[in-house]
Amino acid sequence: MDFEPSDRAKDLSGRVRAFMDEHIYPQELEIEAALDREVNTTTAFPEILVEIRKQAKAEGLWNLFLPDEEDGPGLSNVDYGIVNEEIGRATIPAAYAFNCQPPDSGNMEILVEHANPAQRERWLMPLLEGDIRSCFSMTEPETSGNDPTGLKCRAERDGDDWVINGRKWWTTNALGASVAIVMAVTDPDAAPHKRATMLLVPTDAPGFNMVRPLSNMGHVDGPGHWEIAYEDCRVPVAEATLNEVGSGFKVAQDRLGPGRIHHCMRLIGVAERALEMMCERAQSREMFGTQLSDRQFIQDFIATSRAEIDQAKLLTLNAAWKLDQVGNREARRELSVTKLVVPKTVLTIVDRAIQVFGGAGVSEDTPLSWMYRYNRMLRIGDGGDEVHKQVIARFELKKAAARTADQTPVATG
Numbered sequence: 099m100d101f102e103p104s105d106r107a108k109d110l111s112g113r114v115r116a117f118m119d120e121h122i123y124p125q126e127l128e129i130e131a132a133l134d135r136e137v138n139t140t141t142a143f144p145e146i147l148v149e150i151r152k153q154a155k156a157e158g159l160w161n162l163f164l165p166d167e168e169d170g171p172g173l174s175n176v177d178y179g180i181v182n183e184e185i186g187r188a189t190i191p192a193a194y195a196f197n198c199q200p201p202d203s204g205n206m207e208i209l210v211e212h213a214n215p216a217q218r219e220r221w222l223m224p225l226l227e228g229d230i231r232s233c234f235s236m237t238e239p240e241t242s243g244n245d246p247t248g249l250k251c252r253a254e255r256d257g258d259d260w261v262i263n264g265r266k267w268w269t270t271n272a273l274g275a276s277v278a279i280v281m282a283v284t285d286p287d288a289a290p291h292k293r294a295t296m297l298l299v300p301t302d303a304p305g306f307n308m309v310r311p312l313s314n315m316g317h318v319d320g321p322g323h324w325e326i327a328y329e330d331c332r333v334p335v336a337e338a339t340l341n342e343v344g345s346g347f348k349v350a351q352d353r354l355g356p357g358r359i360h361h362c363m364r365l366i367g368v369a370e371r372a373l374e375m376m377c378e379r380a381q382s383r384e385m386f387g388t389q390l391s392d393r394q395f396i397q398d399f400i401a402t403s404r405a406e407i408d409q410a411k412l413l414t415l416n417a418a419w420k421l422d423q424v425g426n427r428e429a430r431r432e433l434s435v436t437k438l439v440v441p442k443t444v445l446t447i448v449d450r451a452i453q454v455f456g457g458a459g460v461s462e463d464t465p466l467s468w469m470y471r472y473n474r475m476l477r478i479g480d481g482g483d484e485v486h487k488q489v490i491a492r493f494e495l496k497k498a499a500a501r502t503a504d505q506t507p508v509a510t511g
């Protein structure tokens with residue numbers, strides 16, 4: 099195992115840090131507010147981000163997540179992990195600055211792998227350039243997001259078109275997006291994992307109806323998390339079908355594997371920043387005649403958080419390394435362990451930081467409240483904790499069963 103970042107990753111993370119010091123931290127809360135205020139159906143990025151993005155692109159700090167060397171910088175997962183930790187410190191504004199924001203990053207990854215030349219030209223290239231945004235529309239209100247074999251949203255052939263009918267929700271960043279990648283059932287009679295197909299649906303297609311933004315603990319989060327009604331939404335089969343008909347589950351898995359680890363890498367940055375904030379606050383707050391940092395309760399918060407971040411970081415780098423060595427499928431156990439442990443751990447650390455800040459911690463005057471909201475969601479999205487526990491338990495039980503089968507029966511009596 100080698101978690102030593104390459105010289106390139108060291109250089110990039112240093113440049114990302116310097117860029118964030120200059121362009122992101124001083125206006126972080128303003129960028130968040132501008133995302134809430136300015137994004138609409140015809141405006142993908144608020145003015146303040148347009149300028150910052152231009153600068154980041156000019157400096158080559160762009161599409162850093164893409165492991166593909168033709169369309170991106172070709173960083174390994176370990177290297178991107180190091181860079182992404184920096185980005186995670188101001189997750190939303192920074193990811194936008196470097197065109198690494200989800201769901202676009204995951205969507206670009208699957209387009210790189212699965213789009214045909216015309217789809218590349220129409221959707222991937224403008225996404226890579228940062229000219230448009232996209233969204234990913236899989237989860238439905240009526241069926242379990244953790245079990246997409248139950249999806250109901252239907253796409254039926256009518257001549258050369260697909261006609262889509264169904265309801266999706268939690269379609270993040272739909273407002274201002276130009277295209278949605280929609281997972282729809284194309285053959286309800288096929289085997290469960292062959293029923294669905296990913297379809298590229300322009301958001302101005304008739305029948306793509308935005309119903310309402312859902313709030314994430316009271317916040318719409320800028321471009322929002324939308325409920326979408328697909329009502330006789332008609333798209334040409336040749337243009338819309340991503341990869342083969344029936345390959346929706348495979349494409350979804352390709353998207354979710356690295357995406358899970360990207361989230362965890364960013365969360366390490368969140369945790370580091372929350373710990374720094376916790377320490378600074380404890381050292382600057384005086385009460386009952388002493389600094390808060392002199393209290394053992396608070397020192398316990400600090401020391402435990404340090405130990406937990408180190409553990410979480412090693413787990414994440416280990417999963418990234420495994421992903422680099424053997425790919426998505428073979429790294430499944432490590433991905434699940436990391437996705438189970440990191441969001442939960444980081445949530446506790448952010449919670450401690452909020453506690454140390456008192457009332458200020460739950461206000462919008464510090465980044466702690468978005469850290470908490472964002473983090474809490476990650477125990478649900480991309481496979482909930484219980485689903486990952488199930489995956490891990492299955493591996494262990496399989497190993498135990500194999501051990502038992504190998505044992506020579508012991509003669510008794």
Ligand SMILES: Cc1cc2nc3c(=O)[nH]c(=O)nc-3n(C[C@H](O)[C@H](O)[C@H](O)COP(=O)(O)OP(=O)(O)OC[C@H]3O[C@@H](n4cnc5c(N)ncnc54)[C@H](O)[C@@H]3O)c2cc1C
Nearest residue numbers: 234235236237242243244268269270475478479480482484
């Ligand atoms: C802020 C936010 C953004 C999102 N963005 C997107 C997006 O862009 N696109 C998109 O398609 N979706 C998105 N989602 C949806 C997300 O992926 C789903 O919420 C997630 O997959 C869970 O699905 P569900 O909500 O239907 O919960 P369910 O599948 O109904 O699960 C509910 C609970 O059941 C329990 N459970 C599930 N499986 C098991 C099991 N095997 N054993 C024991 N218990 C179990 C768990 O406690 C789980 O949390 C987003 C969600 C949020 C909150």
